[in-house]
Amino acid sequence: NAGVMQNPRHLVRRRGQEARLRCSPMKGHSHVYWYRQLPEEGLKFMVYLQKENIIDESGMPKERFSAEFPKEGPSILRIQQVVRGDSAAYFCASSPIRQGNNEQFFGPGTRLTVL
């Protein structure tokens, strides 16, 4: 049973380009969460999605960032016109139900470097 998969593992972009990060949740999980982690810091919640729905995007910057979780295929976190401050590790997690008091299963992360 494959875990949460993220790709690419490493992504290098120049300022102004678009970054597209993919997350495939564990089989049977319909809830996806995206987090951002800066060096030496804990994770910061960005967005919570269910299939075809954004439930909570309160942690996501209002501009340049968007997320989706289509009926078919992986969840996508898209960052348009990247800036150096977007350099970070981006993790997605999935759960079989709304997290509540159940664990979230994390992917290995995508490390984005903006030159």
Added chain:
Amino acid sequence: DAKTTQPNSMESNEEEPVHLPCNHSTISGTDYIHWYRQLPSQGPEYVIHGLTSNVNNRMASLAIAEDRKSSTLILHRATLRDAAVYYCILPMDSNYQLIWGAGTKLIIKP
């Protein structure tokens, strides 16, 4: 802002027990206490969670103070593979947003 307070780092010898403390003085009555750990260059990994009673699983034990304002994660016999950053986390009111602090970096000495 994180709702928990943890020491920045701790050291322990291999094969010895490790007690990782966490203060959460503003915890509400329905907040579960979650522990995750993150090995270098990896995604976080669930360790354990609990509400009031002490909890045990194959990875660790969680001791929760009677007033629930603090808890301790116990690794009974640390190995080098347990070297990681350990996060004590309370959820936000929404119950799915996990609020992460900086965690405790656990260093295991051989």
